Amino acid sequence: MDSAYLWVKAFHIVFVASWFAELFYLPRLLVNLAMVPAGSVAEHERLLMMSRKLYRFGSLLMVPALALGLVLWLGYGVGRGPGTGWMDAKLLLVLAAVAYHFVCRRLLGTFERGTNRRSHRWFRVYNEVSVLAFAGTVVLVVLKPF
Numbered sequence: 001m002d003s004a005y006l007w008v009k010a011f012h013i014v015f016v017a018s019w020f021a022e023l024f025y026l027p028r029l030l031v032n033l034a035m036v037p038a039g040s041v042a043e044h045e046r047l048l049m050m051s052r053k054l055y056r057f058g059s060l061l062m063v064p065a066l067a068l069g070l071v072l073w074l075g076y077g078v079g080r081g082p083g084t085g086w087m088d089a090k091l092l093l094v095l096a097a098v099a100y101h102f103v104c105r106r107l108l109g110t111f112e113r114g115t116n117r118r119s120h121r122w123f124r125v126y127n128e129v130s131v132l133a134f135a136g137t138v139v140l141v142v143l144k145p146f
Helices: 003-035 041-075 085-113 120-143
Strands: none
Touching: 003 041, 003 085, 003 120, 041 085, 085 120
């Protein structure tokens, strides 16, 4: 196996796992923001600051994760050829994760503008979507079921 391929694969995994850490934790911060009592300005601002920084950091991690994935797919042919239906499903989950990332930003914007109308319970359920996407992606990559 080509040494460069293994380095690309290793860094792809590192960046994907790091990006997903943001996707796991940012919605949890949104749960906390939804629970801030009216009048707790300092707590609200602290959580907003943490959320903004985490989103920016996650965005920076997402770019190399996606770029390295493209190198593996297009450059090394991973997931191309017969018996690679798993890659089509994985790519759908990747697109869903990217969309989830941007929806998190939109939801954060509702707290910044003071227009959030969703409950902390809604955000708790929303928080689980990234876990399902991550688990589904790992299962597809490891098991290659179709």
